[in-house]
Amino acid sequence: MSLDTETQPLDWYKVGHVDDLPEGRVKTVTARTTTLCLSHFQGQWAAMDNRCPHQGGPLGEGSIEQGVEGQCWIRCPWHGWDFDPLTGAPPGGHEDTGQQLYPVEIRDDEVWVGLEAEPPHERTTTDVMAETFEAWGVRRVFGMVGHSNLGLADAIRRRTAEGAMSYVAIRHEGAASFAASAYGKLTGVPAGCLSIAGPGATNMLTGLWDAKVDRAPVLALTGQVQTQVFGPGAFQDIDLASAFDAVTRFSQIVLPSSNHAELASLACKNAIVERDVGHLIFPDDVQTISSDKPAGGPQGRVGPATIRAGADDLDAAADMIARADRPFIVMGWGAKDVAADVIALAEAMGAPVATTFKGKGLIPDTHPNAAGVLGRSGTPIASWFMNECDLILTLGSSFANHTGIEPSKPIIQVDFERMQLGKFHPVALPVWGEIGHFAREMAGRVTRHGPDQIAELRERWAIWRDEKTSRLSDESPRGLSAATLFHTLTELCPEDAIIAVDVGNNTYSFGRYFEAKGQSVLMSGYLGSIGFGFPAAMGAWAATQDFEHLRGRKVLSISGDGGFGQYAMEFTTAVRHGMNITHVLMNNGQLGKISKEQRAGEFEVWQTDLVNPSFAAFARLCGGHGHKVTTNDDLRPALEEALALDGPSLVEVMTDPELV
Structure with a gap:
C-alpha cells in the first residue's frame, strides 16, 4: 500500500547511506519512532512496514530469496512469510493488500524516508497510571525496558521528558529492586522498579523481599504477555500474580476494564502506608489502550500517622x-x-x-x-x-x-x-x-x-579504642586488616555521607570498627542478602538527586569480593548515569563469612574460594576510577582520591580474611 505523497505533507528522515546496504539485501532502519524494512533490489530502493502481519516478525532481519518460480521475495526470518521487495505485496496478492510503503529518496548518496507528520499523542491507560504514580510522589524508576513493557516504558519516558520523574537503566532487574528498596529505606518514599514478563519479573523478587522484611515502600511494575495468551504456556508466560503474592502487600493485574487510576493509587497507598511492596502486572496489549480518564492522587486518601501512647x-x-x-x-x-x-x-x-x-x-x-x-x-x-x-x-x-x-x-x-x-x-x-x-x-x-x-561510657570507649589501635599493627602478606581499613575510613568519611553495606565479614567488621559521626547507614537487615551493597548505593545516589535535604551528600558502598561480584556490571550503570559513588571493596579471595561458619561448625572449608579479576582494573575498563591497595601506606591516599572524585570510583583493598 503506497502513500499519496502529492496531497500529504511529509517529514523526511535520513536512515543511512547507499553504501550501508548492498544490492539484494534488506535491513531494519528507524525513522522518527517508526521501524522500517529498507530494501535494495534491482537498483531500486523501497521502505515498508517492518512488522510481518503474522506475528510481528522483523522483515529487515530477513533476506531476499528466490522462489520456485523465479520470483524474489523478502522472507520473514520468524516463520517464512514472503513479500515483494519493492511493493511489499505477498505472493498472489495485490499491491494494496501487503505491507505499507513509505517514500524513499536518494540525496547525495544518502537514503531518506518520508513519513506523515507525527500525530498528537493519544493518551493511554499507562499514561493515566504513570501520572497517578507521580501524584503519589514517585519520582524515580529503576528498570529494564523490554518487549512486554514497551507501552508502560513509553508512559514513564513521557513523565521523564516532562521532568516529573527520572529513570535509571540497570543491567539486572535484581539490582533495580535492591536500588528501589534502599531508596525507600532512606526516604520513606517508594521508587518504581520495572521489568518485563517472566524472568525479568522473577529477577526482582530478592530485592522485593528485602524491602518487605525491612518495611521499605517499593512500587513493582512488571510487564506481562498479552491477555489472549494467559495460561496455555506462551513464551515467558508465568503466573505473576501467584509468584508475587507472598512478597507484596498489594498485587493486581491491570485489565482493559480496570479503573486504572484507582489501581495505581492503591498500589502506591499500600506501599506508603503499609511500608511494603505494591505490585501491578501490565499485560502487553493493555498498556496502549486509549484513555481519557483523569489521574488519581493522594488527596483525601491518607491521614496523619501519629499514635500517642496512653x-x-x-x-x-x-x-x-x-x-x-x-x-x-x-x-x-x-x-x-x-x-x-x-x-x-x-x-x-x-x-x-x-x-x-x-x-x-x-x-x-x-x-x-x-x-x-x-x-x-x-x-x-x-x-x-x-x-x-x-x-x-x-x-x-x-x-x-x-x-x-x-x-x-x-x-x-x-x-x-x-x-x-x-x-x-x-x-x-x-x-x-x-x-x-x-x-x-x-x-x-x-x-x-x-x-x-x-x-x-568514656572509660569503656577508651578501653575499646585502645584495643582497636593495637590491631592496627597487625600485618599479613595476604593483605590489610579490617581494623586498619575502617580506622582510616572513620577518619576520612564525610560526616553526612550515606553508606550502603553488603553482607559478610565486611559488614561485621564495619559494625565493629567504623565509628559513625552522623552518617546514614543502609543494609539488607532481615533478609541479609549478599549483593545488596552496590545496587543500594545506586538507590541512595538517586535519592540525593530527588530530595533537596539529601542533595550533595556523598554516597559510599562497602562489600566483599563475593558481594560485589553478584552485581558487578552495575558499575557500568553508575558510569552511564554519572553516579557519585565511592565503592570500597574488601578482596580476600573467598566467601570469608562462610569459611568462618564452616570452621565454627567443625566442617571442612569447602567451595568458598573465589576466582577474581582485578576489580580496580575492571572499574577503569568500565569508564570509572579504580585503585588497588595492597599496603597500609597506600590506603589513605587511595581513599582520599576516590572520595574527592565526582563520579563512580572503586577502591579495591586486598585484605586478610583472618584479620577481621
Whole structure:
C-alpha cells in the first residue's frame, strides 16, 4: 500500500547511506519512532512496514530469496512469510493488500524516508497510571525496558521528558529492586522498579523481599504477555500474580476494564502506608489502550500517622525509669526519623544508647551517651552496659537474634506497630505509640540519678579504642586488616555521607570498627542478602538527586569480593548515569563469612574460594576510577582520591580474611 505523497505533507528522515546496504539485501532502519524494512533490489530502493502481519516478525532481519518460480521475495526470518521487495505485496496478492510503503529518496548518496507528520499523542491507560504514580510522589524508576513493557516504558519516558520523574537503566532487574528498596529505606518514599514478563519479573523478587522484611515502600511494575495468551504456556508466560503474592502487600493485574487510576493509587497507598511492596502486572496489549480518564492522587486518601501512647502506659514507664539505677536504651531502625528525640531523652536520663546494627549511625559514636552497636556486629561497650543494666528501654527495635537484647531484664518496649510488641517473648511494659511522642513525654518527666554512666561510657570507649589501635599493627602478606581499613575510613568519611553495606565479614567488621559521626547507614537487615551493597548505593545516589535535604551528600558502598561480584556490571550503570559513588571493596579471595561458619561448625572449608579479576582494573575498563591497595601506606591516599572524585570510583583493598 503506497502513500499519496502529492496531497500529504511529509517529514523526511535520513536512515543511512547507499553504501550501508548492498544490492539484494534488506535491513531494519528507524525513522522518527517508526521501524522500517529498507530494501535494495534491482537498483531500486523501497521502505515498508517492518512488522510481518503474522506475528510481528522483523522483515529487515530477513533476506531476499528466490522462489520456485523465479520470483524474489523478502522472507520473514520468524516463520517464512514472503513479500515483494519493492511493493511489499505477498505472493498472489495485490499491491494494496501487503505491507505499507513509505517514500524513499536518494540525496547525495544518502537514503531518506518520508513519513506523515507525527500525530498528537493519544493518551493511554499507562499514561493515566504513570501520572497517578507521580501524584503519589514517585519520582524515580529503576528498570529494564523490554518487549512486554514497551507501552508502560513509553508512559514513564513521557513523565521523564516532562521532568516529573527520572529513570535509571540497570543491567539486572535484581539490582533495580535492591536500588528501589534502599531508596525507600532512606526516604520513606517508594521508587518504581520495572521489568518485563517472566524472568525479568522473577529477577526482582530478592530485592522485593528485602524491602518487605525491612518495611521499605517499593512500587513493582512488571510487564506481562498479552491477555489472549494467559495460561496455555506462551513464551515467558508465568503466573505473576501467584509468584508475587507472598512478597507484596498489594498485587493486581491491570485489565482493559480496570479503573486504572484507582489501581495505581492503591498500589502506591499500600506501599506508603503499609511500608511494603505494591505490585501491578501490565499485560502487553493493555498498556496502549486509549484513555481519557483523569489521574488519581493522594488527596483525601491518607491521614496523619501519629499514635500517642496512653496515659497509663506513660505513667508506668516513667515510674519504671524513676526506679532504675542503670537504665539502658536500645534504639532500632524504627526510630530513625525521631533519633533526636531519643537522644534528648537519653541525655535527660543519663543513660547509654546502643543501636541495633540496622540503626548504626542514628546516634553518633562521638556523642557522650553513645554505646555503639549491640550484638554480633557490635562493640564490647554496648554488651557491657546491657549486662550491667537494671532496665532496658527499647525503641523501634525488632528484637532480632543478631542484636541479642537480654530477655531476662525488665524491658519497656515502644513501637508504633502493635504486632512488634512482645513479638518473640513477653516484655515488662509494651507501649503502643509513636516513638518520638513517647521520648518527648518521658524527657519532661525523668531525672538523672544512680551511678554516672556517662563517665563509665568514656572509660569503656577508651578501653575499646585502645584495643582497636593495637590491631592496627597487625600485618599479613595476604593483605590489610579490617581494623586498619575502617580506622582510616572513620577518619576520612564525610560526616553526612550515606553508606550502603553488603553482607559478610565486611559488614561485621564495619559494625565493629567504623565509628559513625552522623552518617546514614543502609543494609539488607532481615533478609541479609549478599549483593545488596552496590545496587543500594545506586538507590541512595538517586535519592540525593530527588530530595533537596539529601542533595550533595556523598554516597559510599562497602562489600566483599563475593558481594560485589553478584552485581558487578552495575558499575557500568553508575558510569552511564554519572553516579557519585565511592565503592570500597574488601578482596580476600573467598566467601570469608562462610569459611568462618564452616570452621565454627567443625566442617571442612569447602567451595568458598573465589576466582577474581582485578576489580580496580575492571572499574577503569568500565569508564570509572579504580585503585588497588595492597599496603597500609597506600590506603589513605587511595581513599582520599576516590572520595574527592565526582563520579563512580572503586577502591579495591586486598585484605586478610583472618584479620577481621
